[in-house]
Amino acid sequence: MDTTYARRIHQAAALGMVIDLVLPFFWSIILPAAIWGFGPSSRFNSHHGWQAVKFQLLLTLYAIILLALCLIGMAVTSGGGATLSVTTHSPIGAIGGLVAAGGFALILLCGVLAIFLLGLIMPLVAAGRAGNGDYYVYPLSFSAPRNGSVA
Numbered sequence: 001m002d003t004t005y006a007r008r009i010h011q012a013a014a015l016g017m018v019i020d021l022v023l024p025f026f027w028s029i030i031l032p033a034a035i036w037g038f039g040p041s042s043r044f045n046s047h048h049g050w051q052a053v054k055f056q057l058l059l060t061l062y063a064i065i066l067l068a069l070c071l072i073g074m075a076v077t078s079g080g081g082a083t084l085s086v087t088t089h090s091p092i093g094a095i096g097g098l099v100a101a102g103g104f105a106l107i108l109l110c111g112v113l114a115i116f117l118l119g120l121i122m123p124l125v126a127a128g129r130a131g132n133g134d135y136y137v138y139p140l141s142f143s144a145p146r147n148g149s150v151a
Contacts, residue, residue, distance in 0.1 A: 006040050007133055010048040014127035018120060028056045028119070047135050048126070055122065055138035062140070063115050070108035 013035040019027045036049020122138055129136035137143075 003040075006042055006044050007130055009035055009039050010045070010052075010130035011127045013048070013052055014123040014130055018123055028123075029053060029060075032056065044133075044135070048130055051136065051138055051141070052123070052126065055141050056119075058141050059115055059119050063112065066108060066111040066115070070104045070111075073104040073107075 013032045019031070032049055032052035036045065036053060039045045039049065118140065126136045126138065
C-alpha cells in the first residue's frame with residue numbers, strides 16, 4: 001500500500017485536471033505531468049501520472065480529429081450544395097447542403113459535449129480511486145506495449 005501523501009497528491013492532480021474547464025491553458029496536462037515528473041518516485045506515482053497525462057492528451061487528440069472530420073464534412077456537403085444550386089438554378093441544392101452542414105455541426109456539438117463530460121467526470125472518478133489507493137485506468141485510452149508484450 002502506498003502512502004497517504006502519494007494518494008493525496010494524485011487526488012489533487014486528478015481534481016486539478018478540472019481546472020482546465022474554468023481556467024483554460026492546458027492545465028489539465030501541465031499539472032499531472034508536473035506531479036508525475038517531480039512527485040514521489042513510486043510505482044503508484046508512475047501509474048497515475050502517466051494515466052492522467054495520457055487521458056488528457058487523448059481527449060485533446062479526439063477533439064482535434066472530431067473537429068477536422070466535421071469541418072471536412074461541412075465543407076464537402078455545403079460546397080456541393082452551392083455548386084448544385086448554381087448549375088441547376090434550384091434553391092433545393094443549397095438547402096440540402098446547408099442541412100447536411102448543420103447535421104455535421106450537430107455531430108460536432110454532441111462530440112464536444114461528450115468529450116467535455118468525459119473530461120469532467122473521469123478525473124473525479126480517478127481522484128476517488130487514487131484516494132483509496134487503487135490503480136485506475138481511464139476509459140477510451142489504450143495501453144502501449146511494454147517489453148514486447150501487449151498490455
